[in-house]
Amino acid sequence: MTRWLVTGAAGQLGTHLARQLPPSDVVALSRDELDITSPRAVTEAVRAARPDVVVNAAAYTAVDAAEADEDRAYAVNATGPRLLAAAVAEHGGRLIHVSTDYVFDGTADRPYEPGDPTGPRTAYGRTKLAGEHAVRAALPDCCVVRSAWIYGGPGANFVDTMLGLEQRRETVDVVADQTGSPTWVADLAGALIGLGLSSLTGRVLHYANAGTASWFELAQEVFRAVGADPDRVRPVTSAGFARPAPRPAWSVLSTAEWAACGLGDPRDWRSALREYLSGKT
Numbered sequence: 001m002t003r004w005l006v007t008g009a010a011g012q013l014g015t016h017l018a019r020q021l022p023p024s025d026v027v028a029l030s031r032d033e034l035d036i037t038s039p040r041a042v043t044e045a046v047r048a049a050r051p052d053v054v055v056n057a058a059a060y061t062a063v064d065a066a067e068a069d070e071d072r073a074y075a076v077n078a079t080g081p082r083l084l085a086a087a088v089a090e091h092g093g094r095l096i097h098v099s100t101d102y103v104f105d106g107t108a109d110r111p112y113e114p115g116d117p118t119g120p121r122t123a124y125g126r127t128k129l130a131g132e133h134a135v136r137a138a139l140p141d142c143c144v145v146r147s148a149w150i151y152g153g154p155g156a157n158f159v160d161t162m163l164g165l166e167q168r169r170e171t172v173d174v175v176a177d178q179t180g181s182p183t184w185v186a187d188l189a190g191a192l193i194g195l196g197l198s199s200l201t202g203r204v205l206h207y208a209n210a211g212t213a214s215w216f217e218l219a220q221e222v223f224r225a226v227g228a229d230p231d232r233v234r235p236v237t238s239a240g241f242a243r244p245a246p247r248p249a250w251s252v253l254s255t256a257e258w259a260a261c262g263l264g265d266p267r268d269w270r271s272a273l274r275e276y277l278s279g280k281t
Protein backbone atom coordinates (compact mmCIF):
# COMPACT_ATOMS: atom_id res chain seq x y z
CA MET A 1 0.00 0.00 0.00
CA THR A 2 1.18 3.51 -0.88
CA ARG A 3 -0.02 6.29 1.42
CA TRP A 4 -0.74 9.58 -0.36
CA LEU A 5 -1.15 13.15 0.82
CA VAL A 6 -2.80 15.53 -1.66
CA THR A 7 -2.83 19.29 -1.04
CA GLY A 8 -5.18 21.72 -2.75
CA ALA A 9 -7.73 18.90 -2.79
CA ALA A 10 -10.71 21.08 -3.76
CA GLY A 11 -9.04 22.31 -6.96
CA GLN A 12 -9.25 20.67 -10.37
CA LEU A 13 -6.22 18.42 -9.99
CA GLY A 14 -6.63 17.76 -6.28
CA THR A 15 -10.22 16.64 -6.80
CA HIS A 16 -9.28 14.21 -9.54
CA LEU A 17 -6.32 12.81 -7.63
CA ALA A 18 -8.55 12.14 -4.64
CA ARG A 19 -11.16 10.58 -6.91
CA GLN A 20 -8.71 8.18 -8.56
CA LEU A 21 -6.78 7.06 -5.50
CA PRO A 22 -8.19 4.34 -3.20
CA PRO A 23 -10.00 6.26 -0.43
CA SER A 24 -8.23 4.29 2.28
CA ASP A 25 -4.81 5.24 0.88
CA VAL A 26 -5.20 9.00 0.56
CA VAL A 27 -5.41 11.99 2.83
CA ALA A 28 -6.70 14.78 0.60
CA LEU A 29 -6.74 18.22 2.21
CA SER A 30 -8.40 21.32 0.79
CA ARG A 31 -7.14 24.82 1.53
CA ASP A 32 -9.56 24.99 4.48
CA GLU A 33 -7.99 21.85 5.93
CA LEU A 34 -4.34 22.62 5.14
CA ASP A 35 -3.01 26.06 4.25
CA ILE A 36 0.37 25.20 2.75
CA THR A 37 1.73 28.64 3.69
CA SER A 38 1.45 27.75 7.39
CA PRO A 39 4.71 26.12 8.57
CA ARG A 40 3.13 24.48 11.59
CA ALA A 41 0.11 23.18 9.66
CA VAL A 42 2.34 21.69 6.97
CA THR A 43 4.59 19.95 9.47
CA GLU A 44 1.62 18.56 11.38
CA ALA A 45 -0.18 17.36 8.25
CA VAL A 46 2.88 15.49 6.98
CA ARG A 47 3.60 14.05 10.42
CA ALA A 48 -0.01 12.88 10.84
CA ALA A 49 -0.47 11.42 7.36
CA ARG A 50 2.98 9.77 7.19
CA PRO A 51 2.66 9.75 3.38
CA ASP A 52 4.81 7.77 1.00
CA VAL A 53 3.98 10.30 -1.69
CA VAL A 54 2.87 13.93 -1.36
CA VAL A 55 1.33 15.55 -4.44
CA ASN A 56 1.20 19.31 -4.20
CA ALA A 57 -1.84 20.35 -6.20
CA ALA A 58 -2.29 23.58 -4.22
CA ALA A 59 -1.50 26.75 -6.09
CA TYR A 60 -2.41 30.37 -6.64
CA THR A 61 -3.66 30.00 -10.21
CA ALA A 62 -5.37 33.35 -10.83
CA VAL A 63 -2.94 34.46 -13.54
CA ASP A 64 -4.26 38.00 -13.95
CA ALA A 65 -4.87 38.66 -10.24
CA ALA A 66 -1.28 37.63 -9.49
CA GLU A 67 0.04 40.69 -11.34
CA ALA A 68 -1.25 42.92 -8.53
CA ASP A 69 -0.86 40.32 -5.80
CA GLU A 70 2.57 38.80 -6.38
CA ASP A 71 3.43 38.50 -2.69
CA ARG A 72 0.38 36.35 -2.04
CA ALA A 73 1.02 34.31 -5.19
CA TYR A 74 4.65 33.83 -4.08
CA ALA A 75 3.54 32.65 -0.65
CA VAL A 76 1.32 29.94 -2.16
CA ASN A 77 3.41 29.03 -5.20
CA ALA A 78 6.90 29.19 -3.71
CA THR A 79 6.93 29.44 0.10
CA GLY A 80 4.24 26.77 0.59
CA PRO A 81 5.94 24.25 -1.71
CA ARG A 82 9.26 24.89 0.08
CA LEU A 83 7.59 24.14 3.42
CA LEU A 84 6.11 20.93 2.02
CA ALA A 85 9.46 19.85 0.59
CA ALA A 86 11.19 20.55 3.90
CA ALA A 87 8.57 18.55 5.79
CA VAL A 88 8.95 15.62 3.41
CA ALA A 89 12.73 15.84 3.74
CA GLU A 90 12.37 15.64 7.50
CA HIS A 91 9.72 12.92 7.72
CA GLY A 92 10.60 10.83 4.66
CA GLY A 93 8.60 10.04 1.55
CA ARG A 94 8.52 11.56 -1.90
CA LEU A 95 7.13 14.80 -3.31
CA ILE A 96 5.55 15.48 -6.67
CA HIS A 97 5.20 19.21 -7.23
CA VAL A 98 3.06 20.48 -10.10
CA SER A 99 4.14 23.42 -12.21
CA THR A 100 3.26 25.16 -15.44
CA ASP A 101 4.19 26.18 -18.98
CA TYR A 102 4.17 29.78 -17.69
CA VAL A 103 7.76 29.26 -16.48
CA PHE A 104 8.74 29.62 -20.17
CA ASP A 105 8.61 32.81 -22.21
CA GLY A 106 6.14 31.38 -24.71
CA THR A 107 8.11 32.35 -27.80
CA ALA A 108 9.42 28.93 -28.88
CA ASP A 109 8.55 27.30 -32.19
CA ARG A 110 8.95 23.70 -31.05
CA PRO A 111 7.64 21.87 -27.97
CA TYR A 112 9.45 22.89 -24.78
CA GLU A 113 11.70 20.24 -23.27
CA PRO A 114 12.07 20.14 -19.48
CA GLY A 115 15.66 21.38 -19.70
CA ASP A 116 14.93 24.36 -21.95
CA PRO A 117 15.76 27.80 -20.57
CA THR A 118 12.97 29.31 -18.51
CA GLY A 119 11.91 32.95 -18.74
CA PRO A 120 8.57 33.72 -17.14
CA ARG A 121 6.81 36.86 -18.30
CA THR A 122 4.14 37.03 -15.64
CA ALA A 123 3.97 37.24 -11.87
CA TYR A 124 2.26 33.83 -11.83
CA GLY A 125 5.07 32.33 -13.92
CA ARG A 126 7.78 33.90 -11.75
CA THR A 127 6.22 32.56 -8.56
CA LYS A 128 5.74 29.08 -10.03
CA LEU A 129 9.38 29.03 -11.19
CA ALA A 130 10.45 30.13 -7.71
CA GLY A 131 8.42 27.19 -6.37
CA GLU A 132 10.27 24.78 -8.65
CA HIS A 133 13.61 26.08 -7.43
CA ALA A 134 12.49 26.01 -3.80
CA VAL A 135 11.31 22.39 -3.80
CA ARG A 136 14.37 21.15 -5.68
CA ALA A 137 16.69 22.94 -3.25
CA ALA A 138 14.91 21.58 -0.18
CA LEU A 139 14.39 18.07 -1.55
CA PRO A 140 16.60 17.19 -4.54
CA ASP A 141 14.80 13.85 -4.92
CA CYS A 142 11.45 15.49 -5.61
CA CYS A 143 9.78 15.42 -9.02
CA VAL A 144 8.48 18.59 -10.66
CA VAL A 145 5.82 18.01 -13.32
CA ARG A 146 4.83 20.89 -15.57
CA SER A 147 1.51 20.77 -17.35
CA ALA A 148 -0.57 23.22 -19.40
CA TRP A 149 -4.07 24.16 -20.52
CA ILE A 150 -5.80 22.00 -17.90
CA TYR A 151 -9.57 21.61 -18.04
CA GLY A 152 -12.15 19.37 -16.42
CA GLY A 153 -13.16 21.20 -13.27
CA PRO A 154 -14.48 21.51 -10.68
CA GLY A 155 -14.45 25.26 -11.05
CA ALA A 156 -14.06 27.51 -14.04
CA ASN A 157 -12.12 26.17 -17.01
CA PHE A 158 -12.03 26.94 -20.72
CA VAL A 159 -13.94 23.89 -21.95
CA ASP A 160 -16.84 24.42 -19.54
CA THR A 161 -16.87 28.12 -20.43
CA MET A 162 -17.23 27.21 -24.11
CA LEU A 163 -20.05 24.78 -23.32
CA GLY A 164 -21.87 27.58 -21.53
CA LEU A 165 -21.30 30.08 -24.32
CA GLU A 166 -22.51 27.57 -26.90
CA GLN A 167 -25.85 27.56 -25.09
CA ARG A 168 -26.11 31.31 -24.66
CA ARG A 169 -24.57 32.91 -27.76
CA GLU A 170 -24.94 32.55 -31.49
CA THR A 171 -21.25 33.25 -32.14
CA VAL A 172 -18.18 33.22 -29.91
CA ASP A 173 -14.87 34.99 -30.62
CA VAL A 174 -11.83 32.96 -29.53
CA VAL A 175 -8.13 33.72 -29.91
CA ALA A 176 -6.37 31.76 -32.62
CA ASP A 177 -2.81 33.01 -32.07
CA GLN A 178 -2.02 31.11 -28.86
CA THR A 179 -1.07 27.44 -29.17
CA GLY A 180 -0.90 24.76 -26.51
CA SER A 181 -1.75 21.19 -25.61
CA PRO A 182 -5.20 20.96 -24.02
CA THR A 183 -4.98 18.53 -21.11
CA TRP A 184 -7.83 16.76 -19.34
CA VAL A 185 -7.19 16.91 -15.63
CA ALA A 186 -8.28 13.28 -15.18
CA ASP A 187 -5.47 12.16 -17.51
CA LEU A 188 -2.99 14.34 -15.63
CA ALA A 189 -4.11 12.92 -12.29
CA GLY A 190 -3.72 9.36 -13.56
CA ALA A 191 -0.29 10.18 -14.94
CA LEU A 192 0.87 11.68 -11.63
CA ILE A 193 -0.36 8.61 -9.77
CA GLY A 194 1.69 6.49 -12.17
CA LEU A 195 4.72 8.65 -11.45
CA GLY A 196 4.12 8.34 -7.72
CA LEU A 197 4.01 4.56 -7.99
CA SER A 198 7.22 4.47 -10.02
CA SER A 199 10.67 4.66 -8.52
CA LEU A 200 11.62 7.85 -10.38
CA THR A 201 13.09 10.64 -8.31
CA GLY A 202 14.84 13.93 -8.89
CA ARG A 203 13.23 14.75 -12.25
CA VAL A 204 11.68 17.73 -13.96
CA LEU A 205 9.15 16.36 -16.44
CA HIS A 206 6.35 17.56 -18.68
CA TYR A 207 2.92 15.97 -18.95
CA ALA A 208 0.18 17.13 -21.31
CA ASN A 209 -2.18 15.44 -23.71
CA ALA A 210 -0.55 14.92 -27.12
CA GLY A 211 -0.99 17.21 -30.10
CA THR A 212 -1.44 20.94 -30.34
CA ALA A 213 -4.33 23.35 -30.75
CA SER A 214 -5.11 27.02 -30.55
CA TRP A 215 -7.85 28.13 -28.14
CA PHE A 216 -9.94 28.69 -31.29
CA GLU A 217 -9.39 25.09 -32.44
CA LEU A 218 -10.16 23.78 -28.96
CA ALA A 219 -13.40 25.77 -28.85
CA GLN A 220 -14.36 24.49 -32.30
CA GLU A 221 -13.74 20.92 -31.15
CA VAL A 222 -15.98 21.47 -28.12
CA PHE A 223 -18.77 22.76 -30.36
CA ARG A 224 -18.29 19.85 -32.78
CA ALA A 225 -18.38 17.30 -29.97
CA VAL A 226 -21.75 18.52 -28.69
CA GLY A 227 -23.25 18.62 -32.19
CA ALA A 228 -23.06 22.40 -32.60
CA ASP A 229 -21.79 24.14 -35.74
CA PRO A 230 -18.04 24.83 -35.24
CA ASP A 231 -18.31 27.81 -37.58
CA ARG A 232 -20.13 29.63 -34.78
CA VAL A 233 -16.64 29.98 -33.24
CA ARG A 234 -14.78 32.85 -34.88
CA PRO A 235 -10.98 33.26 -34.82
CA VAL A 236 -9.61 36.52 -33.41
CA THR A 237 -6.17 37.73 -32.32
CA SER A 238 -4.98 38.28 -28.76
CA ALA A 239 -4.73 42.01 -29.51
CA GLY A 240 -8.47 42.28 -28.89
CA PHE A 241 -8.21 40.64 -25.44
CA ALA A 242 -5.87 42.85 -23.41
CA ARG A 243 -5.29 41.32 -19.98
CA PRO A 244 -3.12 42.23 -17.00
CA ALA A 245 -0.89 39.18 -17.58
CA PRO A 246 0.30 38.52 -21.14
CA ARG A 247 -0.63 35.05 -22.36
CA PRO A 248 2.12 32.89 -23.91
CA ALA A 249 1.81 32.48 -27.68
CA TRP A 250 3.37 29.01 -27.43
CA SER A 251 2.63 26.64 -24.53
CA VAL A 252 3.37 23.28 -26.10
CA LEU A 253 5.25 20.96 -23.74
CA SER A 254 7.25 18.01 -25.05
CA THR A 255 6.41 14.76 -23.28
CA ALA A 256 9.28 12.85 -24.91
CA GLU A 257 11.14 12.62 -21.61
CA TRP A 258 8.00 11.49 -19.80
CA ALA A 259 7.67 8.61 -22.26
CA ALA A 260 11.41 7.89 -22.16
CA CYS A 261 11.09 7.40 -18.40
CA GLY A 262 8.70 4.51 -19.08
CA LEU A 263 5.66 6.46 -17.89
CA GLY A 264 3.70 5.94 -21.11
CA ASP A 265 2.66 8.13 -24.03
CA PRO A 266 -0.09 10.65 -23.27
CA ARG A 267 -3.08 10.22 -25.55
CA ASP A 268 -4.20 12.79 -28.09
CA TRP A 269 -6.06 15.80 -26.70
CA ARG A 270 -9.07 15.23 -28.95
CA SER A 271 -9.60 11.73 -27.57
CA ALA A 272 -9.36 13.02 -23.99
CA LEU A 273 -11.75 15.89 -24.73
CA ARG A 274 -14.33 13.53 -26.22
CA GLU A 275 -14.21 11.30 -23.16
CA TYR A 276 -14.58 14.30 -20.84
CA LEU A 277 -17.55 15.63 -22.78
CA SER A 278 -19.22 12.23 -23.05
CA GLY A 279 -19.21 12.05 -19.26
CA LYS A 280 -21.11 15.32 -19.02
CA THR A 281 -24.12 14.23 -21.05
Ligand SMILES: NC(=O)c1ccc[n+]([C@@H]2O[C@H](COP(=O)([O-])OP(=O)(O)OC[C@H]3O[C@@H](n4cnc5c(N)ncnc54)[C@H](OP(=O)(O)O)[C@@H]3O)[C@@H](O)[C@H]2O)c1
Pocket residue numbers: 007008009010011012013014030031034035036037056057058059060061076080098099100101128146147148149150151155
Ligand atom coordinates in the same frame (compact mmCIF):
# COMPACT_ATOMS: atom_id res chain seq x y z
N1 LIG B 1 -5.28 25.26 -14.63
C1 LIG B 1 -4.35 25.22 -15.59
O1 LIG B 1 -4.64 25.43 -16.77
C2 LIG B 1 -2.93 24.87 -15.24
C3 LIG B 1 -2.00 24.83 -16.28
C4 LIG B 1 -0.69 24.47 -15.97
C5 LIG B 1 -0.32 24.14 -14.70
N2 LIG B 1 -1.24 24.22 -13.71
C6 LIG B 1 -0.81 23.87 -12.35
O2 LIG B 1 -1.49 22.68 -12.00
C7 LIG B 1 -1.71 22.66 -10.59
C8 LIG B 1 -3.17 22.39 -10.30
O3 LIG B 1 -3.93 23.42 -10.94
P1 LIG B 1 -5.52 23.42 -10.88
O4 LIG B 1 -6.00 23.75 -12.24
O5 LIG B 1 -6.02 22.21 -10.19
O6 LIG B 1 -5.72 24.70 -9.96
P2 LIG B 1 -6.99 25.10 -9.07
O7 LIG B 1 -8.21 24.44 -9.60
O8 LIG B 1 -6.94 26.59 -8.96
O9 LIG B 1 -6.65 24.46 -7.65
C9 LIG B 1 -5.69 24.97 -6.80
C10 LIG B 1 -6.19 24.74 -5.40
O10 LIG B 1 -5.19 25.22 -4.48
C11 LIG B 1 -5.88 25.85 -3.43
N3 LIG B 1 -5.05 26.76 -2.68
C12 LIG B 1 -4.80 28.06 -2.91
N4 LIG B 1 -4.02 28.57 -1.92
C13 LIG B 1 -3.77 27.55 -1.07
C14 LIG B 1 -3.04 27.44 0.13
N5 LIG B 1 -2.41 28.48 0.68
N6 LIG B 1 -3.00 26.24 0.75
C15 LIG B 1 -3.65 25.17 0.24
N7 LIG B 1 -4.36 25.22 -0.88
C16 LIG B 1 -4.42 26.39 -1.54
C17 LIG B 1 -7.02 26.54 -4.10
O11 LIG B 1 -8.01 26.88 -3.15
P3 LIG B 1 -8.95 28.18 -3.40
O12 LIG B 1 -9.70 27.89 -4.67
O13 LIG B 1 -9.78 28.22 -2.18
O14 LIG B 1 -8.01 29.33 -3.56
C18 LIG B 1 -7.48 25.49 -5.09
O15 LIG B 1 -8.42 24.61 -4.50
C19 LIG B 1 -1.18 24.00 -10.06
O16 LIG B 1 0.14 23.81 -9.61
C20 LIG B 1 -1.16 24.88 -11.29
O17 LIG B 1 -0.18 25.89 -11.18
C21 LIG B 1 -2.55 24.57 -13.94
